[in-house]
Amino acid sequence: MNRYIFFTLLLLTHFPLASAIDNNNTIDNLLASGEYDQAVKYSAQTDHYLAVLLQKSRELNLADDPTWQTLLHYKKGIFNGYESQIDGSIYFHSKNGKYNPQAELEATLASFFSLKEYSKRIPLSSQCLYVARYYWLNKKIDFDKQKLPEHSCSHFKTYEKSLNAESISVIFPTAFGNSPASMFGHTLLRINKEGQTEQTKMLAFSINYAATVDTDNNFLYFVKGFTGGFRGHFSVIPYYSKLREYSEMENRDIWEYKLNLSKEMVDFIIMHSYELEKTYLDYYYFSENCSYHLLSLIEVGLHGNSFTQEAKSWVIPLDTIKILDNKAMIDSYRYEPSQRTKLQHLIKDLNSKEKKLVFNIFKNGLTQNYVELDTFDINKKALLLDIAYEYVRYRKIEKASEVRVELSNREREILIARSKLRVKSLPVVVPQPKASPHKGHDTMRLIAGFGTTADNEYSTLQWRGAYHNLLDPSAGYIDYYHIEFFNLTANYYHTQETFRFERLEAISVMSLPPRTDFSKEFSWHFSTGIQNTDNINKDYFALPYLKGGTGLSYQLGNSHGNYLYMFADGGIESLVDLQENYSIYGGYRIGMLTKPLSNWKVHLFKTSHRTLSGDKRDKESLTIEQNIAISRNLSLKLSWEETILNQTAPTQNASITLAYYH
Amino acid sequence: MIKKIVMATAAIIILAPGASFAKGEGTGCGLGQQVFEGQKGLMPHISAGTTNGLFGNQSFGLSFGTLGCDASKVVDNKYQRDVFVASNADTLSRDIARGEGAHVEALASLQGVEEADKSIFISALQAGFAEIVSAEDMVAAINSTLAKNATLSKYVV
Numbered sequence: 001m002n003r004y005i006f007f008t009l010l011l012l013t014h015f016p017l018a019s020a021i022d023n024n025n026t027i028d029n030l031l032a033s034g035e036y037d038q039a040v041k042y043s044a045q046t047d048h049y050l051a052v053l054l055q056k057s058r059e060l061n062l063a064d065d066p067t068w069q070t071l072l073h074y075k076k077g078i079f080n081g082y083e084s085q086i087d088g089s090i091y092f093h094s095k096n097g098k099y100n101p102q103a104e105l106e107a108t109l110a111s112f113f114s115l116k117e118y119s120k121r122i123p124l125s126s127q128c129l130y131v132a133r134y135y136w137l138n139k140k141i142d143f144d145k146q147k148l149p150e151h152s153c154s155h156f157k158t159y160e161k162s163l164n165a166e167s168i169s170v171i172f173p174t175a176f177g178n179s180p181a182s183m184f185g186h187t188l189l190r191i192n193k194e195g196q197t198e199q200t201k202m203l204a205f206s207i208n209y210a211a212t213v214d215t216d217n218n219f220l221y222f223v224k225g226f227t228g229g230f231r232g233h234f235s236v237i238p239y240y241s242k243l244r245e246y247s248e249m250e251n252r253d254i255w256e257y258k259l260n261l262s263k264e265m266v267d268f269i270i271m272h273s274y275e276l277e278k279t280y281l282d283y284y285y286f287s288e289n290c291s292y293h294l295l296s297l298i299e300v301g302l303h304g305n306s307f308t309q310e311a312k313s314w315v316i317p318l319d320t321i322k323i324l325d326n327k328a329m330i331d332s333y334r335y336e337p338s339q340r341t342k343l344q345h346l347i348k349d350l351n352s353k354e355k356k357l358v359f360n361i362f363k364n365g366l367t368q369n370y371v372e373l374d375t376f377d378i379n380k381k382a383l384l385l386d387i388a389y390e391y392v393r394y395r396k397i398e399k400a401s402e403v404r405v406e407l408s409n410r411e412r413e414i415l416i417a418r419s420k421l422r423v424k425s426l427p428v429v430v431p432q433p434k435a436s437p438h439k440g441h442d443t444m445r446l447i448a449g450f451g452t453t454a455d456n457e458y459s460t461l462q463w464r465g466a467y468h469n470l471l472d473p474s475a476g477y478i479d480y481y482h483i484e485f486f487n488l489t490a491n492y493y494h495t496q497e498t499f500r501f502e503r504l505e506a507i508s509v510m511s512l513p514p515r516t517d518f519s520k521e522f523s524w525h526f527s528t529g530i531q532n533t534d535n536i537n538k539d540y541f542a543l544p545y546l547k548g549g550t551g552l553s554y555q556l557g558n559s560h561g562n563y564l565y566m567f568a569d570g571g572i573e574s575l576v577d578l579q580e581n582y583s584i585y586g587g588y589r590i591g592m593l594t595k596p597l598s599n600w601k602v603h604l605f606k607t608s609h610r611t612l613s614g615d616k617r618d619k620e621s622l623t624i625e626q627n628i629a630i631s632r633n634l635s636l637k638l639s640w641e642e643t644i645l646n647q648t649a650p651t652q653n654a655s656i657t658l659a660y661y662h
Numbered sequence: 663m664i665k666k667i668v669m670a671t672a673a674i675i676i677l678a679p680g681a682s683f684a685k686g687e688g689t690g691c692g693l694g695q696q697v698f699e700g701q702k703g704l705m706p707h708i709s710a711g712t713t714n715g716l717f718g719n720q721s722f723g724l725s726f727g728t729l730g731c732d733a734s735k736v737v738d739n740k741y742q743r744d745v746f747v748a749s750n751a752d753t754l755s756r757d758i759a760r761g762e763g764a765h766v767e768a769l770a771s772l773q774g775v776e777e778a779d780k781s782i783f784i785s786a787l788q789a790g791f792a793e794i795v796s797a798e799d800m801v802a803a804i805n806s807t808l809a810k811n812a813t814l815s816k817y818v819v
Contacts, residue, residue, distance in 0.1 A: 159722065199767035203746070205722060235721035240750060240768070248753065277721055386760060411752075412795060415759035419791030424761035424784075 024048050031114045036093045036107035043110075049147040053109045056141045063102040067136055070299045070306070071272065073281075074101055085288060085296070087231070088279030090118055093126065108133055112148060122278055128153035129278060132271035132300065156274055163205050163236075165270050166194040167331075168259050170294070171206070171242070172321060173252040174437060176338075178521050180481035180511050182252075183467065185437075187291040187317045189298075190239050190256070191270065202240040207273050209234050209293040211283035225285040232283035232293065234276045249397070251340035255436055257321060260331040265301035272300045291317040295324075316466060321438045330438070337430040343390045345430045346383070347518050354384060355517065361388040362395060366413050378421055385418040386425050440476020441661040442633055443467050449637070449657025456536070457494045460655060462487065470510060470593060471603055471637070472659075473629040479561050480553065480593075482510040487529075493536055501541045505529035512565050512593070514555035523553040523565055533576050534645075540576045547571030549589065561595035569607070575615055583614040599629040620644040633661040740819050743772035747801050755795050761788045769804075773817045786811050 023046040030039040031050075043051040062068055073085040084091070084098045092098055094107035111126035112134060118124060127134050128151050137143075143150075169190045175183040188208040196204060211230035215221055224230050246252045261269070276297060281288065292315040295307045310323045324330055337345070347355065361369050366388075373381055389411055396407040447462035465486035468477045487505040492498070508527035515521065526548040532541045551567035567589040575581045591605030602624065609619040621643040628636040640654045747754060750765055757763025766784055775783045787794065790807035797803030808814040 162722065197767075199764045200771045202764055203742070203768050203771065233721075237721060238746075238749075240746065244750065244753065382760075389756065389759075415755055415795065416792050419759040419761075419788050422761070422785075422788060424788075425763075427762060 028113075031110060032116060034111075034114060034116045036110040036114075037095055037103070039110045039113075040094075040103075040106045049144065050110055050113060053141055053143070053148070054106055057105060057109060057137070060140060062137070062140060063105045065140075066306070067300065068101060068105060070296070071133055071136065071275075072097075072101060072104060073296055075308075085281055085293075086276075086279055087282050090122070091275075091279045105137075109137065112137075112143075115151075118278075124153075124155065125151050127151040128156055130275055131156050132268060132275055135268070135271055156271075159274055160267075160270060163191050163270055164193040165191045165266050166196070166263075167192045168261060168266055168269065168298070170257045170259060170321060170324065171239075172255045172257065172317060172437065173246040173250070174255065175478055175481060176250045176252040178511050178513055178524070180483040180509050183478060183481050183483060185252075185317045186246075187294050187320060188242060189294060192258070202238075202243050204239045205236055206239040206242050207234060207236050207294075207297070208242065209290050209297070211285075212280075225283070228282035228284045228288075230283045231280040232288070232290075233280050234273065234293075234297070236273065236277060247336065247338045251338040251394075253338050253341055254336040255333060255438075256336060257324065257333045257438070258331045259298070259324065260329050261301055269298060269301040273297060286314040287311075289315055291315055291320040295320050298324075314466070316443055318437055318440075319443060322442070325438050333436055333438075335430075335432040335436070337428075339390060340394055341430055342428040343387065343394055344516075344518055346387050346390070346428060350384075350387070354380075357384060358388045358391055361414065362392050362410075365410050366417055378423055382418060382421050382423050382425060385414055385421070389414045389418065435475035437476040439632070441468075441473055441635075444662050445469075445472070445659055446662065447637065447657045447659045449655055451491070451639075451653060451655030451657075453653050454651060455495070459492045459494070460489065460657060461491075462489045462657075464488075470512075471601055471625055471627045472661075473599065473601075473627065473632075473635060474561060474595075475629075475632075479595075480512040480514065480563060482508070482512075482525075484508045496536065498536070498539070500532055500536065500539050503529060503531040504541075512553035512563055514553050514563055516555070522550055523567065524548070524550045525567065531573075535577070538577070543574040543576060545571065545573040547573075551589075556592065556594065559595075561593075561601075563593045564591075565593070566590045569609070571609075573617070575617075578615040580614040583617040584612045585609040585617060585619075586612050587619075601627045616646055618646050627659075635659040635661075739772055739774065743769070743819065744801055746772055747804070751800055754800075755791075758784075758787045758794065759791050761785065773808075773819055775814075775817050779813055779817075782811070782813055783808075783817070786814055 023042065027039050027043050027046060027048045027050065030036075030042065039050065040054065043054065057063070072091075074082045075085060077083050082099055082101055086092075086098070092104055092107075093111045094100065094103040097104035097107060108126070108130065111130075115125050118129060122129065131153065169192055171188050171190050172185055174185050188206050190201070191205045191207065192201065193204050209232055211225065211232050213221060213230055215224065220229075243254075246254060281293060283289065292308065292311055295311070299307050307320075307323050307327065310326075311320070321330075347358070350358070357369060357372050360372070366373075373384065376384060392407055392411050392414065396404050396411075399407060443466045445462075445464040447460070447464075449460055451458045451460055464484055467483050467485065468481070469484055470480075470482040484505065485507055487503070487508065489502040489504075491500055491502050493500070505527055506529045508525075508529075510523075510525035512523045513519070513521040528544070528546045530542060530544050532539065533543065547569065548571070549567035549569035551565060553563050553565035556562035556564050568586075569589050570584075570586045572582065572584045575583060587607065587609035589605055589607045591603065593601065593603045595601050603626070604624050605622075607619065607621045607623070609617065611617050621641060623639070623641040625639040626637065628638075630636060635658070637657045637659055638655070639657075640652070642650050642652050644650045746768065753763075754765040754769060757766040761784055766787065767780075770780050770783050773783075786807055787804065790803075790810075794800060794803040794807060805818045808818050
């Protein structure tokens, strides 16, 4: 019996030795088949080169390195755990890679030994897909190319060569259409090529992060967009395609911000963009949107200088540009007007005879207008044909398809006639607005101050989440758009010694595009929220309201920033302590927004409401409010209002406050 | 971010007869690949007005040899020029007619036109505009305009 035990024990002690001989083979098999976690685990007992690399990476503590963290897009969770914001499983080589930087780093090193391709659609080895990781790890550890052969990665080389990157610009298309919400804009990157000029920059590639929307249903679009129901993808396409969409189709002015990056940083960002393109991230409209992830891509170029940390819980494209500005990342910037802006600029210098001709060409075609056109000299003729073409193109956008075909024929006719003149047009130069959007006031606003009524005094505090009020300093904003989210007001009444929330305005939007003979858009406004009762002796902060209106706006005089407008209004409000406890009203509003000095705005308006249904709440009021900009993020606000409710005695309310933008 | 207004065209239909893209041998792959695959009559395709134009959901770095093409073709200037003209037919036409503009400058760059010859290039195209804009194949029409000019014939590509 002892003999058997002895021999069994002898045999068992030889097994480890036997398996040691097989180990490198086993590891190679694991690597070849993509079992990286296993390969990492078993390499510890061997002399496989992987074990050497793992050892070095641990000594250098690479998993904690900010560059590794930003390459993998790890964010620290609440309990000090990590989670990568990348959601595609292709991005991770370790089963726990999404949550474990160390495991992912080790599995990545293992994956470099493998020739295994990711899929038919992505026939690349790890070295050739994760080029940024390979580059950085190689730099840190210095791989022995005999023991870990370097793959040739021709597809990445083609990508790099084609992009031919010299510098990177952040492209910011601003608002369009009659849509204040589009003021939030969008950001994308343009990879400027070596030897690029202002004229050829459209040939550069752009990198864009956007949600892949798989639904036509508006409600689902809304819900999925906010809750990460869509996948976000990075895409790399020629900039001219994006330019066409923004500048020509949507008529958005564009601001370009060239970034301050070394060539090495640029190259590293390009490598990382190649990695990101193959995967996806869950798209969150508020927090992880287009601008946020553009920052998360650029971040790698800065060896861990974290931008995304600076982002608030909601991300506005303009704020991301300000973050870059605050970190001295903006080398220079430039304004590129949209086709519509250029057209407007040309038309305003025409006299009425010339304007009429342009309009007639649009209406009736060229043939009927040849005689009139011939009364002008050749250069003027060329200019008028240029403008007529642009005008037809601009008006065509809103037309139905049958009319569009006719208008396209008209466009061709105009261009043929224009080309026959054989003269060159002058480039259209629109003066760059004095303030770039990134130099405007910050988007959150805190107001504090005092107010007084006939029989009371109060202190007031207001906080607004985003974005721009009609009365806020216009520099960098479009001055006839107003959009605010989450505006909370609270007052403390000195006589009663009571504190009350007065109003929480969830959203307030107003658009006052001035009507000209070039563009005839309607003005409109809308707001909703909850408010407290009028009676300050009671605290009932639960009265929802909804109001809106449509109307017209005109520019006053010749300089910017002065408007006269009128609205037909309507609204519904919930009330308390009355008969019906609601009131529906209709009425009008006439107002004037002026800018006597560049930093002084005055808004004067009269409102008249008549009760249509429910409790009687007739109201006449006259308001004068002013904003004096002290600095970019500090303003003095003055307000005076007289109200007559239900034909009783008028009451006045005046206040003086300081606004701090942050 | 904001839901795009799907615009069925912003005027690519200026070439109403419809320039079709002659599918030659060795047309590159990746960018615009879906366009070239047996497509006759680019115009209806473009005017479908997807936000990425000709490119749809394609993305350069994802362009691969799966369709049996050579990814390095995409670096090719001729290929880039072909895609550029197809994507920008209307805006290019406008700049040609005006005798100036970023689109015609970009075209000159893609056709390898030297700085000294640029002005002649743009004038020649402006002179030949009526033929170019009515042609089925805009690239071929541009090339034949260049071929007629002693200085510019070397730029035919």
